[in-house]
Amino acid sequence: MKKIIFSSLAGILLLCTLLVFIFPVKTGEWVYTTSIATEASLYGFKEQTIPIGSLALSVYRNSSNLGSDKPSILMLHGYSADKSVWLRFAHHLADDYHIIIPDMAGHGKTGFNSEWDYSGPAQAARLQTLLDRLQVQKVHIIGNSMGGFIAAHFARLFPERTITATLVNPSGVESPEPSEMGKMLAQGKNPFQINSHEDFKHFYSMTMAQPPLVPDFVKEAVAEKYMARRDELKVIFEDIHLKDLLDDQLASIGSPVLIMWGALDQLIHVSSADVWQKGLPDSQLKIWPDIGHMPMLEIPEESAGVFREFMSRHQ
Numbered sequence: 001m002k003k004i005i006f007s008s009l010a011g012i013l014l015l016c017t018l019l020v021f022i023f024p025v026k027t028g029e030w031v032y033t034t035s036i037a038t039e040a041s042l043y044g045f046k047e048q049t050i051p052i053g054s055l056a057l058s059v060y061r062n063s064s065n066l067g068s069d070k071p072s073i074l075m076l077h078g079y080s081a082d083k084s085v086w087l088r089f090a091h092h093l094a095d096d097y098h099i100i101i102p103d104m105a106g107h108g109k110t111g112f113n114s115e116w117d118y119s120g121p122a123q124a125a126r127l128q129t130l131l132d133r134l135q136v137q138k139v140h141i142i143g144n145s146m147g148g149f150i151a152a153h154f155a156r157l158f159p160e161r162t163i164t165a166t167l168v169n170p171s172g173v174e175s176p177e178p179s180e181m182g183k184m185l186a187q188g189k190n191p192f193q194i195n196s197h198e199d200f201k202h203f204y205s206m207t208m209a210q211p212p213l214v215p216d217f218v219k220e221a222v223a224e225k226y227m228a229r230r231d232e233l234k235v236i237f238e239d240i241h242l243k244d245l246l247d248d249q250l251a252s253i254g255s256p257v258l259i260m261w262g263a264l265d266q267l268i269h270v271s272s273a274d275v276w277q278k279g280l281p282d283s284q285l286k287i288w289p290d291i292g293h294m295p296m297l298e299i300p301e302e303s304a305g306v307f308r309e310f311m312s313r314h315q
Contacts, residue, residue, distance in 0.1 A: 028221030036084045043091040045101070047109075052129040055116065058083070058109035059130070060101040062094045071163070071315060072098045072136045074127065078145030078294075079171075079240065080192055080226070080233055082108030085144070088212075089296035092304035100139070102130060104147070112232045118239035120172070124154040131161060140311050142166035144294060145268065152246055155255045164314045166258040166307055169265050169293050172246045173275045180206060180266040191267075192233055194226035209264040209292035210299070250279030257283040258310040260303060262291030284310070 040047070045060040060083050073093065075086040083101040090099050103110040105126060106118050116122075127150070131139065140163050143151030148170025155165040175182060181191055191203045200223035204211070226233075257280045261273045270287065277285045286306050288295060295303040 025217075025221050025224050028215070028217040028219070029224075031215070032218050032221055036087070039087050040084070043087055044094055045087065045090070045099075049109075050102075050130055050133050052126055052133060055105055055110065055113065055126075057105075057126070057130055058103040060087070060090075060099070062090070062097075062099045064094070065098040068098055070096060070098050071311070072100060072139045073311075074131070074139040074141045074151075075099065075101045076127075076141070076143035076147030076150055077101075077104065077107065078143075078147050079236065080107070080229075081144075084108075085294065085297055088300035089304050089307075092301050093308060096308075097140075098136075100130070100134065100136070102127070104150070106232065106236045112229075112236075114235060118236045120149050120153040120240060120244045121157065123150045124157050127154055128158050128161060137161065138163050140164045140166070140314075142168065142307065143170065144168040144296060145171055146240060148172065149240070149246075152250075152253060152257075153244065155253045155257070156246070156249060159254055162255045164256045164258065164311055165253070166260065166310065167276065168260045168295060168303075169262060169268055170259075170272075170276065171240075171268055172244075173250075173272055173279070174245065174247055175269045175272040176275065177269045177271040179269040182269065190234075190237065192226075192237065193230055194223060195230070196227075197223045199223075200226055206266040207292065208294050208298050209262060209290060212297060247275065247279065250276065251281060253280055254282065256310075256314045258307065259283055259285045260295055260306065261285070261287045262293060262295050262298065263287050263289045264291060265293040267293045 044062050044064050046063045048059050050057050050059050077085050083103045086101045105116050106112045138161055141151045141154055148167035149172035151165050155162045184191055194200045259273055259276050261270050263270045277283050291298050
């Protein structure tokens with residue numbers, strides 16, 4: 001029996017190896033989507049589609065707390081990402097909170113439409129409609145990068161719906177020092193505009209200082225997605241880059257704010273954190289010296305712990 005089992009496992013491993021060798025991108029895409037679906041299921045998150053006017057948002061919610069009276073958290077991903085980036089972080093909070101993680105307009109399973117408005121205020125207004133649909137009155141809102149920018153606009157525009165706002169390496173203010181991406185943009189090159197696997201390799205190295213382990217053939221599949229979405233991402237970027245900046249409006253955000261930053265961020269320079277903290281009336285700052293642009297993926301348990309402690313003081 002042991003020989004049969006060993007032989008079967010060896011056969012499966014050989015088949016997988018052959019598939020990776022012969023169809024690396026297709027195999028990578030299957031592994032990527034399957035692993036995300038498996039992870040979401042293991043952590044107790046179910047996918048829903050919520051209509052909000054002219055579009056429908058694809059959303060993760062932790063099924064165990066649907067309809068409960070537990071506090072709600074709204075988690076917002078960054079530009080070019082999707083809701084799956086929050087799963088490992090959310091896993092450490094799912095028992096005690098009702099968690100809502102949408103694919104923002106133009107991203108993930110929500111899809112793209114050239115007629116939609118992708119600006120920060122427009123995205124924030126959609127989130128208010130989403131909460132109305134879900135009959136959620138108030139939330140702790142947290143966002144990374146573009147998601148942090150949108151979270152700040154949400155806190156500014158809808159203070160009555162905001163318990164706290166947490167901004168993770170957010171865009172949205174003028175950076176005192178240019179990031180690596182800022183230097184590239186000044187030279188007319190956008191690292192998000194992927195034209196080759198080599199472009200993606202360089203871009204991926206900019207996103208995290210301590211990335212989770214991802215096989216190369218899976219990265220190749222993700223690179224193909226970026227190349228396929230190049231024109232769509234350009235439209236979204238033009239709608240948000242250097243528009244609706246918050247430098248002169250930070251004082252109007254009255255909610256308690258936690259700013260979390262990885263000091264090795266190559267996309268948005270950590271010097272921006274000082275702008276946020278000085279401009280916000282009620283804020284605190286946490287900087288990790290060895291982390292990059294996405295602490296919720298690089299150190300999910302530790303960053304979730306800091307976030308939990310902050311929320312616990314403002315229930």
